[in-house]
Each structure stands twice: as C-alpha cells, then as structure tokens.
Amino acid sequence: MIDSLVGAVVDPIAQRWTPRTIGAALLFWTVGALVYVLTHPAAATCRTPSPGDGAVWCRLVALGPAGTVLTAVAGLAVLFGSAQFVAALAPALTHLLAGAYWPAGSWWAGLTRARVRRQTRIRQRLATVPPDDTTAAPWAEARIRARLRRYPGGTPPAPTRLGNVFAAMGQRVADRHGLRITACWASFVTVLPEPDRLRLTEQSTAVLGRAQAYGWALLAAGWAALLPGPVPVALWLVAVLIVVALSYLALCHSAEAYADLIEGLLAVHRLALYRAVGLPAPASTGDEPASGALLSDYLADGAAATVDLTWPPS
Secondary structure, eight states, X not given: OHHHHHHHHTTTTOOSOOHHHHHHHHHHHHHHHHHHHHHOHHHHTTOOSSSSTTHHHHHHHHTTHHHHHHHHHHHHHHHHHHHHHHHHHHHHXXXXXXXXXXXXXXXXXXXHHHHHHHHHHHHHHXXXXXXXXXXXXXXXXXXXXXXXXXXXXXXOOOSSHHHHHHHHHHHHHHHHHOOOHHHHHHHHHHHSOHHHHHHHHHHHHHHHHHHHHHHHHHHGGGGGGGSOSHHHHHHHHHHHHHHHHHHHHHHHHHHXXXXXXXXXXXXXXXXXXXXXXXXXXXXXXXXXXXXXXXXHHHHHTOOSSOOOOOOOOO
C-alpha cells in the first residue's frame, strides 16, 4: 500500500534535477576536500616526498595549465556524476524511508515489527490525551492533535513516521471522498489548473530534494576514513548522525506539507475529475464515499456494472 501510494504521488511529477541538486553535491565534495586538506596537508600541497598520498593530484599539478584543465574537467565529471546518481536514487530512498519494500524475511522482519510496535505506541500515547485537557498548554494540545493527524486510524501504522504521513493522508481522502489516490492520481493531476499543478510539482520536488539531502548526509559518513585516530572518527560519525536525523525530520515536514496540499486540492477540484471522466458527481456528503469508490474502481479496473455517463456541454 505504502509503496504504491508514495510511487503514485511523488515519483511521476517531481523534478529530480534542480539547482539544489548541484548545490548539495558541491557541498559534499567541498567538505571532503577540506577534510582531506586538513588531515593530509603535505599530500594536498605536493610536499610529500613519497609517491603515496596525493600522487595523482601532484602529477596533475606538475602538468601546468594542462593539468589544471584536466583537474577541472575531472572535478566537474565527479560533481555532476555524483549528483545524477543521488538524484536517481532519491525516489527509491523515499520509498525505503516510508517503509516500502522492506524485506519480510530474516532479521529485517523483526525490525519491521519492532518499528510498527513503536509507531503504534506513539499513536496510542497521542490518542490517550484528553481533548479537553486543561493542564496542557494550547500550543502543546495543538501539536499533539497535529501529530495524531499523521497516523492512520483503525489499521496498523507504517513502520516509519514518513510512511504514516502518506498512509494517514490516503486514509483521510478515502474516508472523506471515497477516492483511492493510487487509482485517481494521474487523472486528477491532468484536470488540475496549471497553477495548482505547478504547486504540486514544486512540493513533490521539495520532498525528493529532502530525500537527496538525506542521502548526501549518509554518504558523508565515508569521509571518516580520512580522519586519523578513533576519537576524530567517532566525533565525525556523531555529527553525521545528527545531520542525518535533522535531514529525516526535514523530509517528514516536507511530506506533511505535500500531503496537506494534496488533500486541499482534492477537496476543491474533485468535481473536475468527475466531470472529466463522465461519472455523476455525488449529491451529498453521505453519497460521496460510494461515488468516490465507484470513480476509483472505474479508473483502476473499469466499473463492475453499467453506469450512465454524463458529459458537460462542449
């Protein structure tokens, strides 16, 4: 469920290549270069007497202008190649962080169950706070309600916070409008006005951008190999873990904003979807779940029974 939902609303319309993609890659390699220069000063300045560290760099420097050109070309190739790699990896990383494609066998199944239990406990703890609790500050009560809104009700939660953001959004849309986003998404995006379609594109691109930042933060752990001694390595890995945690938090916040945007646009423009498909729109909120389910079935597999179609005048 999570894999198809995330794949439906994020992958098709998000732009994987943006100026921020290059910026993140440039920051990553700049940090690595600084770590190398600070930990290998002799090699970085070609003062090392041995052909070990910095040998390739020093050979390029010895070539003069030609070496400078080769160094620039190689640097740009590494920069753009790595940026392209992480950008291509971002959708799969988003799926993984949402709890999709987690293996069902071996030790990973135990991790999945443990994560689901933890998310269940968090949801239960949030749900047990009385709505009229006068001991909690207003801002704390609003925060609790906002967090509880990001968990699906009545079904087991996803194993991650990010997955629950999408699962809760899909559940609310299905309960309120009867629509299955995985079936209706492509058609809904088609009938949206251009400004709203651009808003969706920008926000979905932001989600993938946060996933790319998370990937770069993970890769930054590799620079620990350049550090001398266990203490600098440990400090570096702790700093990387903090950045990774902050990157994941930013990804979840971006996904929450995207989920809210999807719900808002569906509430405003779902009638355009009924009209475009030709199915009768619901006459009341009580009829909407059944009408939305019929529309979803029609877009997914075709209507099981014959239904009269109505078309707007041309």
